Structures are given as C-alpha cells and as structure tokens.
Amino acid sequence: MKNIRNFCIIAHIDHGKSTLADRLLEFTHTITDREKQDQLLDNMDLERERGITIKSHAIQMDYEQDGEKYVLNLIDTPGHVDFSYEVSRSIAACEGALLIVDAAQSIQAQTISNLYLALEHDLEIIPVLNKVDLPSANPEEVTDDIVALLGCKPEEVIRASAKTGLGISEILHAIIEKIPAPKGDEMAPLQALIFDSVYNSYRGVETYFRVFNGEIKKGQRVQFMATKKEYLADEVGTLKLVQVAKKSIKAGDVGYLITGVKTASEIKVGDTITDALNPNKNAIDGFENVKPMVFAGIYPIETEEYEELRTSMEKLQLNDASLVFTPESSAALGFGFRCGFLGMLHLEIIQERLEREFNMVVITTVPNVSYHAFTNKHPDVALIVNNPSDLPEPSKLNRVEEPYIKASIITKSDYIGAIMGLCIEKRGQITNQSYLTPERVELTFDMPLSEIVFDFYDRLKTVSKGYASFDYHPLGFRASKLVKVDILLNGTLVDALSALLHTDNAYGIGKKICEKLRGLIPRQQFDIPIQAAIGAKIISRETIKALRKDVTAKCYGGDVSRKRKLLEKQKKGKKRMRQVGNVEIPQEAFMAVLKLND
Numbered sequence: 001m002k003n004i005r006n007f008c009i010i011a012h013i014d015h016g017k018s019t020l021a022d023r024l025l026e027f028t029h030t031i032t033d034r035e036k037q038d039q040l041l042d043n044m045d046l047e048r049e050r051g052i053t054i055k056s057h058a059i060q061m062d063y064e065q066d067g068e069k070y071v072l073n074l075i076d077t078p079g080h081v082d083f084s085y086e087v088s089r090s091i092a093a094c095e096g097a098l099l100i101v102d103a104a105q106s107i108q109a110q111t112i113s114n115l116y117l118a119l120e121h122d123l124e125i126i127p128v129l130n131k132v133d134l135p136s137a138n139p140e141e142v143t144d145d146i147v148a149l150l151g152c153k154p155e156e157v158i159r160a161s162a163k164t165g166l167g168i169s170e171i172l173h174a175i176i177e178k179i180p181a182p183k184g185d186e187m188a189p190l191q192a193l194i195f196d197s198v199y200n201s202y203r204g205v206e207t208y209f210r211v212f213n214g215e216i217k218k219g220q221r222v223q224f225m226a227t228k229k230e231y232l233a234d235e236v237g238t239l240k241l242v243q244v245a246k247k248s249i250k251a252g253d254v255g256y257l258i259t260g261v262k263t264a265s266e267i268k269v270g271d272t273i274t275d276a277l278n279p280n281k282n283a284i285d286g287f288e289n290v291k292p293m294v295f296a297g298i299y300p301i302e303t304e305e306y307e308e309l310r311t312s313m314e315k316l317q318l319n320d321a322s323l324v325f326t327p328e329s330s331a332a333l334g335f336g337f338r339c340g341f342l343g344m345l346h347l348e349i350i351q352e353r354l355e356r357e358f359n360m361v362v363i364t365t366v367p368n369v370s371y372h373a374f375t376n377k378h379p380d381v382a383l384i385v386n387n388p389s390d391l392p393e394p395s396k397l398n399r400v401e402e403p404y405i406k407a408s409i410i411t412k413s414d415y416i417g418a419i420m421g422l423c424i425e426k427r428g429q430i431t432n433q434s435y436l437t438p439e440r441v442e443l444t445f446d447m448p449l450s451e452i453v454f455d456f457y458d459r460l461k462t463v464s465k466g467y468a469s470f471d472y473h474p475l476g477f478r479a480s481k482l483v484k485v486d487i488l489l490n491g492t493l494v495d496a497l498s499a500l501l502h503t504d505n506a507y508g509i510g511k512k513i514c515e516k517l518r519g520l521i522p523r524q525q526f527d528i529p530i531q532a533a534i535g536a537k538i539i540s541r542e543t544i545k546a547l548r549k550d551v552t553a554k555c556y557g558g559d560v561s562r563k564r565k566l567l568e569k570q571k572k573g574k575k576r577m578r579q580v581g582n583v584e585i586p587q588e589a590f591m592a593v594l595k596l597n598d
Contacts (some may be wrong), residue, residue, distance in 0.1 A: 001252040003068060007126075008075040008090040010118060012108035014467060018053055019162035020100060020171075021076040027168045028061040028072070031241055037458035053078040057118065058196070058208055058254055060238045063177055071366060072175060073210075073254040075195075080110070080345055085116055086322075089269060092284075093195040093254065096124040096179030098171065099150075103129050103137035103159075106440065107145050107523045108469035109410045115149070127152060128175045133161040145437060177198040182212075182252030189280040190214035190222070192273040194259040199318040208239065209273055210254045212284060217248040221276035222259070225283045226268050230276045231259035240540035261483070267318070291474065292324050292340025293403075294453050295386045296347055297496060298354075299336030305360065306335045312358035313337060316350065323350060323525045328387070330495050333363060339388055341367075360583040369449045372477050374402040388498040389486050393475040394535055400500070402476040403449040406431075409460070410442050411468040418463040419443060426451035428503065446475060485510050485539070487517070491584050511540040518542040521585060526574045528583055546574060 009017045025031045053076060061072040075090040077083075091097065098117045101107055118125060127146045132139050143157050158174060160167030191213040207214075216222065216236055223230045235258040237245040251254035261267060269519075272283040300309045310327075317323045324340040341347040347367060354360040372382040373391055379398045385391050390402070399478045409427070411419055413435070420430065423445045432444035452472070459466050483506050487497040501509055510532030517530050521544055528544040551570050552563045 001184065001186070001250070003070045004073070004182055004252045005070060005096065005175050005179050006075075006094045006182060006252070006254060007075045007096040007098060007175055007179055008077050008094045009085075009098045009100060010077055010087060010091075010111075010114040011130075012102070012105075012110040013052060013078075013080045015100050015102040015105065015108075015111070015207045016162045017076055017100055018064050020098070020128070020160070021057075021059075021074060023162050023165050024072075024074065024172070025059065025061065025241075025259060027165070028063045030059065030061045052080060052203045053083075059241050059252065060240055063172060063176075065173065068177055070171075072435040073255070077114075082562050083322075083342065083346070086463055088117055089195045090454075090523045091118050091123060093120050093193060094121075094123060095182055096126065096175065098126050098128050099146075100128050100130050101142060101146055102364050103132045103139050105133050106138070106142045107410070107436070109150060109408050109442075109471035110469060112149070112408070112410075113471045113473075115163050120390075125150060126171070126178055128167070128171060129157050129159045132159045133164055133166065141437070148436075157201075157458055163257075184211070184213045184251030186213075186215055186251045188213040188251075189278045190216055190220075190273065190275040191280040191282065191284060192216060193284045194224075194267065194271045194273065197209065197267050197269060197318055199315045203258050203260075205259070205318060206243075206269050207257045207259070207267055207273075208254070208259060211249055211251050212222060213251055213280065214275065215248050215250040216255070216257065216273065218246075222257070223276040223279060224271050225274055225279075226271040227265055227266060231261060234258050234260055249305040257482070263314075274439075283574065292451060293343055293369065293474075294341045294347060294367045295370060296339055296341065296367040297328060297330060297333070297336050297387070298325070298332065298339050299333040299363045299365070301361050301363060303334045308358075309337070309354075309360055312354055312360050313339075315358070316353060320350070322346070330365075331493070333365070333496055336363075344457065366499060367452060367453055368500060369403055371403075371482070371500060374401070381589065385500075387495075388484050388500045389495045391500065394483075399479050400482045402482060402500075405443045405447055405449050405452070405472040406475050406476050407447050407452065407470065407472045408442060409445070409468050409470050410436070410440060411464050413439055413441050415464040415467060416441055416443070419460065419468060422459055422463055423458075424446065426456060447472075448480065448502075449474075483534050485513075486533045487513060488529075488533060489517075489521075490528050492583075494585065501561070507539050510534075514542040518544055521583065523547050524583065 003396065009021060011017045056078045059074055062073060063070045063072055077090045099115055101111060102216050127150055129139055129142060131137055143154050146157050147154055158167050158170050160171060192209040192211040194207055194209050196208040200206055216233060217465045218233055218236050219231045221230055222233050235245055236249050236255055237243050238255050243256055274280040300306055313325055322342050325337040325558060328338040329335050341350065351362065351364055354362055368388065371385040373385050374382060375392050375396050376398045409419060426447060428445040428447035430443065430445055434442050436442055457470060460470055481503040482500050483503055485501050485506050487494050514530045514532050523544055525547055527546045530542045531538050532540040551566045555563050
C-alpha cells in the first residue's frame with residue numbers, strides 16, 4: 001500500500017488538465033504510440049468537439065522511480081462551474097491534487113473554488129504552472145499569484161508545458177514524494193466508496209470505487225449500504241486504458257466492479273460497498289447530495305415515446321448522477337419530465353446526449369429556478385414552486401421567495417465598470433471588491449439565481465472580452481416581488497411559456513416574448529393574437545396576420561356589393577377557422593425566449 005498514490009487534477013476550464021493527463025500517460029508508458037490521441041481520457045464525442053471535460057475519468061498508471069515500482073491512480077476532472085459536483089466526488093477518493101494554473105491566464109474563479117474543495121478534504125496540493133511555452137505566458141507574475149494563494153514557496157511551483165512535455169518528470173517525482181500513501185487496514189471488514197458508475201448495455205452497471213479498508217474479491221457477496229441490497233461480485237479489476245480483471249482489489253486502490261445490475265436506480269454514487277457476510281458498521285461520509293440549480297421540462301415530440309424517454313433518462317442518470325427528474329404533464333406538450341440541472345451548460349449537454357446516445361428528439365421548456373411561495377392561510381409553510389403554473393393565485397399569495405447566490409467574478413481591472421453595469425442590471429448587489437494584483441480584481445455579488453440562468457454567462461464573456469471567470473454558490477432564499485407572466489396564443493394559455501419575473505422587468509420581458517414569438521410562429525389562414533398577461537390583465541399584444549387569398553380577383557367591374565358579399569363570406573370562414581384552428585408552436589419558440597437580447 002505504501003507504493004500507491006491516488007490523485008486528481010483540478011483547474012479552471014481550458015487550463016490544460018486533459019492534455020497534462022495525456023502526457024502523464026505517455027511518460028509512464030501506460031499507452032502505446034498507436035493508442036495516442038489528444039484528450040485521450042475524454043471518450044465522449046461531445047467532450048472532444050467542445051474541448052471540455054464533462055465527466056471525471058479514472059485511469060491507473062505504473063511507474064518506476066529509484067528502483068521502486070509505484071501504482072498511480074489518476075482522476076481527470078471537469079473545470080466548468082456546472083460540473084463541480086463531479087470534482088467533489090473525485091476529491092473524496094484521493095489523497096492529493098495537482099492544481100493546474102495557466103501561465104497566460106493566471107488564477108481564475110473556478111481554480112479557487114476547486115482548491116477550497118480540495119483543502120476541505122485535507123488533500124496535499126501540488127501547484128503546477130502550465131503553458132509556460134506560450135508567447136503570452138507570464139510565469140514570474142503568475143508564480144507570485146500562486147504563492148499568495150497557497151502560501152507555498154516559489155520553488156515549489158512546478159513549471160510545465162503539457163503540450164511539449166516539459167516538467168512532466170518533475171510532476172511525477174512530486175506526486176511520489178509529496179502525496180501521502182493511502183491509509184487503511186487490509187484485514188478490516190470491507191469499506192469502499194463508489195465515486196462513479198457507467199452503464200454498459202452488455203454487462204449492466206459498472207461501478208467505480210476506491211477501497212478504504214479491507215479487500216474486495218471476485219465471487220464475494222457484497223452489500224451496498226444505502227440501498228441494503230446484496231450482489232455477487234462477478235468481476236473486479238483495475239482501470240487501465242481497457243479494464244484489467246483481477247482476483248482482488250485491496251485497501252488504498254481504485255477499481256471497478258461488475259455485479260450484473262441492470263437497473264440504474266439500484267446504485268447510488270457516494271454509497272459504501274461492504275462485505276455481506278462480515279459487514280463494516282460505518283458508511284463513508286464526505287459526499288454532498290447534488291442540488292439542482294435550474295429546472296426545465298423535457299418532453300418527447302411524439303407522445304408515444306414517453307416510456308422510451310424515461311428509460312433513456314434513467315441510463316443517462318447513471319452516467320451523470322447530478323441529473324434529477326420527476327414526471328409531469330403539460331396542457332400544451334402532453335406527458336414529460338421536470339428535470340433539475342446544475343446550470344445552463346449542463347442542460348445543453350443533457351439535451352445533446354439524449355439526441356446522440358439515445359436518438360431521442362425532445363422539446364425543452366423555458367428553464368427556471370425553484371421558488372418558495374407562502375399563502376395567507378399558512379404564512380410559515382413554504383410551497384416549493386418548480387413550475388410557474390404551480391404558483392398559487394395572487395389573492396391567496398402572501399409572498400414569494402427566490403434563491404440567491406454569491407457570485408465571484410475575477411477579471412482585469414479595465415472591465416470593472418462594464419461588469420458592474422451588467423450585474424446591477426441583473427439585480428445584483430456588490431458585497432466585496434478586492435485586488436488580487438494591481439491588474440486583477442475579484443468582485444463579489446449577491447444575485448438572484450433566476451437572473452443568471454439565461455444569458456448572463458455569455459454576456460459576461462462579451463463585456464469582458466473573454467477575460468472574466470465566474471463561479472457561484474447558493475446563499476439561500478430571500479423575499480422578492482415576483483409576478484407570473486402568462487403567454488396566450490389565440491386566447492389559449494400555453495403553460496410551457498409561463499415565467500415568474502420580477503415586477504420591474506415583467507412588462508419589458510412580456511413585450512419582448514410576444515415580439516419574438518410573432519417572428520417564429522408560422523402564419524395560418526386566420527389572425528393569431530399573441531398576448532402576455534399578468535393574472536387577468538393583458539400587458540402586451542402582437543398579432544400574426546393571416547395568409548389572405550384575394551377572393552375579389554375574379555370581380556372586375558360590376559357593382560361594389562358583389563365584392564362586399566365575397567369578402568363577408570371570407571370573413572365568416574376565417575372566424576370559424578379561428579375557433580377550431582390549432583396553432584403549432586415550433587421548438588425554436590421555446591428556446592428563443594432565452595435569447596431575448598439577441
């Protein structure tokens with residue numbers, strides 16, 4: 001056990017984590033020249049296309065130093081704020097972390113956030129200054145920033161370039177010297193932490209775990225402590241580039257387990273595996289339950305695909321434990337699911353994965369957040385409102401509370417004015433402004449979560465020319481003046497387009513939604529009124545004009561009453577059509593509401 005090292009790589013998005021993981025795999029000869037490719041561990045098409053890591057990836061490397069053989073278990077983690085849940089799971093399975101900082105971009109918001117996560121778990125931090133070969137790199141200044149943040153010595157910061165392979169041997173040396181070997185008792189009853197799981201259509205659920213005490217053997221009866229279910233360990237092994245089956249996995253090591261479980265809900269990430277015959281009394285803690293931030297409805301385009309969509313979501317949930325969903329129905333869209341996501345990027349990724357991996361084309365409703373409503377009858381009992389249509393009537397409503405977040409934005413000092421303007425427009429209140437260096441500022445705001453859900457991140461990147469990084473964590477609920485804005489199409493309420501908005505913005509946003517829908521909904525044979533309403537009061541209206549046939553074309557000359565007669569006949573037909581006519585709403589209309597500022 002003294003020759004095992006478990007570590008993860010943490011950093012802000014695009015600071016070179018996956019490339020560094022590639023170099024470590026090459027340097028330790030874990031992969032052959034034939035297997036080499038960029039972003040080797042990012043095995044999802046989406047990850048490669050976008051150049052981001054979405055899921056943590058575990059792999060084992062064998063390395064020899066000074067005649068001693070070592071086993072290194074590496075977990076490469078995502079860097080985007082939406083996937084920080086994946087990072088917290090990886091950190092729970094490790095003793096050390098490589099903190100990667102880009103020499104050109106310096107310390108960003110997510111770097112600090114991930115660092116605090118690692119320090120809470122008492123991980124040994126090895127600072128690495130990456131991309132020192134770039135012409136725009138500023139290694140001296142960034143080293144000073146890292147020293148100020150970590151309180152380490154300048155010579156402890158390893159200078160590296162994952163692209164050229166510079167500094168890789170120093171990193172491996174530091175991993176072996178600084179990261180402590182795992183502690184644990186091989187003779188104690190089995191105690192292993194599940195940190196990830198993957199669904200394989202041939203073998204069922206593959207569970208990835210880290211053994212803290214005891215050992216897990218092939219053919220052993222194991223018990224999952226949260227669900228109290230027992231299984232037979234059909235196969236255990238270690239995670240190389242391909243899975244390598246072993247007889248047993250001992251304390252301190254990381255491996256995979258196949259039990260033949262076919263249903264996703266039976267395995268909970270963060271659960272403890274123990275021996276069914278000689279169970280360990282203590283479950284491992286250190287996992288937080290995931291808190292969804294953004295809610296949206298996902299509906300199948302064809303109603304009969306509802307069950308298929310449920311199966312797809314369950315399989316997806318297995319690979320992505322942070323996705324939560326419950327069934328719901330909508331008058332406009334039929335049966336579907338109310339899903340909770342960690343953020344807008346997460347929502348986008350889930351929608352894309354449903355299409356690619358399961359061939360499910362879905363309609364996504366306008367994302368919103370979860371509110372607390374209080375009625376006059378029970379002013380102390382909070383009703384959870386995930387969907388604007390669940391809000392009690394205004395006459396019964398006492399108050400509505402909305403979730404607030406503490407947003408931390410790190411930027412260059414040139415862009416402070418523009419960023420403050422954006423945050424104040426989004427109802428943010430500045431709580432702190434501190435200069436990390438003369439050029440770099442950290443701004444802290446208290447903001448309503450609903451305001452950052454839509455286009456905040458994109459606009460922040462625009463006003464700061466890409467130089468601002470953003471991270472947030474929840475603060476709790478605060479009372480707010482909110483009203484429900486309903487959208488009516490041809491006099492019929494479309495519940496999927498309803499939104500809870502702040503009183504000051506309700507009129508402007510209602511008007512914008514109507515204008516946007518007018519351009520997106522195809523014209524019919526009759527006039528279609530689009531209205532935005534608060535309760536019974538209409539606050540905005542647009543009309544999609546009817547496609548008209550010139551019924552008077554054949555009348556030339558003669559009395560005007562002939563033309564009038566034909567026009568009256570057409571008018572009656574249009575009126576009847578409008579009563580029975582159905583308005584089809586295209587998918588773009590639901591998503592367009594998010595891009596009102598375009």
